[in-house]
Amino acid sequence: MDTDTISKPHERLADLLAGEMGAVNELIRTRMASEHAPRIPEVTAHLVEAGGKRLRPMLTLAAARMFDYPGDHHLRLAATVEFIHTATLLHDDVVDESDKRRGRPTANLLWDNKSSVLVGDYLFSRSFQLMVETGSLRVLDILANASATIAEGEVLQMTAATDLSTNEAIYLQVVRGKTAALFSAATEVGGVIAGASEDQVKALFDYGDALGVAFQIADDLLDYQGDSAATGKNVGDDFRERKLTLPVIKAVAQATPEEHAFWERAIGRGRQEDGDLDHALNLMAKYGTLAATRSDALGWAVRAKASLDVLPDHEIRTLLRDLADYVVSRLN
Missing domain, CATH: 1.10.600.10 (Farnesyl Diphosphate Synthase)
Known part of the structure; x- marks a missing residue:
């Protein structure tokens, strides 16, 4: 390597x-x-x-x-x-x-x-x-719950994705369902099967949850400012697919009536025209929503690292801390 x-x-x-x-x-x-x-x-x-x-x-x-x-x-x-x-x-x-x-x-x-x-x-x-x-x-309970939460998150996303009334709380619920639920279950069951204490099992859950949220927010942000070669996605794919992700939700929340009408046409009704992506990016720049989304992702990474404090001093713990930094390092 x-x-x-x-x-x-x-x-x-x-x-x-x-x-x-x-x-x-x-x-x-x-x-x-x-x-x-x-x-x-x-x-x-x-x-x-x-x-x-x-x-x-x-x-x-x-x-x-x-x-x-x-x-x-x-x-x-x-x-x-x-x-x-x-x-x-x-x-x-x-x-x-x-x-x-x-x-x-x-x-x-x-x-x-x-x-x-x-x-x-x-x-x-x-x-x-x-x-x-x-x-x-206990393991069966954790993974069965995670499976149900994932399915619930996908259904919620389907109904919320193009609805301009979708707010940050609903977005977080979707992210917790479709991404963070399996991260948190994955770390939690590893601790449970190994006989970790209740405090340590909770810390593993909290780490996986925060890591998953940071990972998904970073992914959604990179859709608008990432390098296509590195991400494997074209910039603006989420916009073209009418996915209401955090950078847009933040812009819609501050939109003037005229701007709201633009978002309703482009995302709500999907009637997109040439130049719409550039206009959307200009509105996100106007309200600083890409920077605010980046700040949110970094905050979740910090939360993930903090949850590791009660776990044993081990090279794995160091790697998990580095992993939390890594999932948001793509945003630098």
Whole structure:
């Protein structure tokens, strides 16, 4: 690895957890197999092997490692978390009518919507089988709740995305559902299975929650000021898709009647014209909403780091702190 790569905390975490992550990947390959429906492993492999960072399962392994967990249930839980994540991606791409994911064609484009939805359902079922194998009702409760929260967040986003009355509280609820719920569940179950104290389990939950919120706010901000080559998205994709994210919500809240009419036409009714994205960016600059959104993301990263204080002094804790800085370092 070059020094730039090794300096990234998720790469260092992957290096540290390589042995366990290998076992998790093997478990994923085994459990996504299907004797009767070969399309299931075909569709799953397309997404699972697309080269994602595997951040969520790594968080589960990291939390268990921090408490020197000697068993192997954390491997099942890490695979569970990845299956839940993959299932939601398959469903999301159908809902969003996406044709690209991590720079590759989406499963719904290569196969069809029916395959994506049904394979997603299969992976959810597999994830619950893995959870049950740990024999922990507490773990089952945490991950079942997270799965429900994710689905709830997606439905809320569908109704709130183009509604100009959507405020920051609703936005945060959506983000907590679609992104932070799985981050917090991933860290929390790692601590639970390893026998961490209640204070420490809560700290792990709080860390995952704040990390997930910071991650999503940063992602939404980069849509308006990111480098397309680095993010894999075109600047303004969210605007073109009429997604009401935090920089726009902040601008709408301060809009004059004339500006509000613009937002209603472009986002609310989706009647976009040439020059609308530039006008939107000018309005965000006028009210400083990109800077305010950046400040919010940094604040959540600080909150994530602060929650780690009650956890053991361990190299994993240092890496988790660096990870919180990293998810917002893209904004500098």
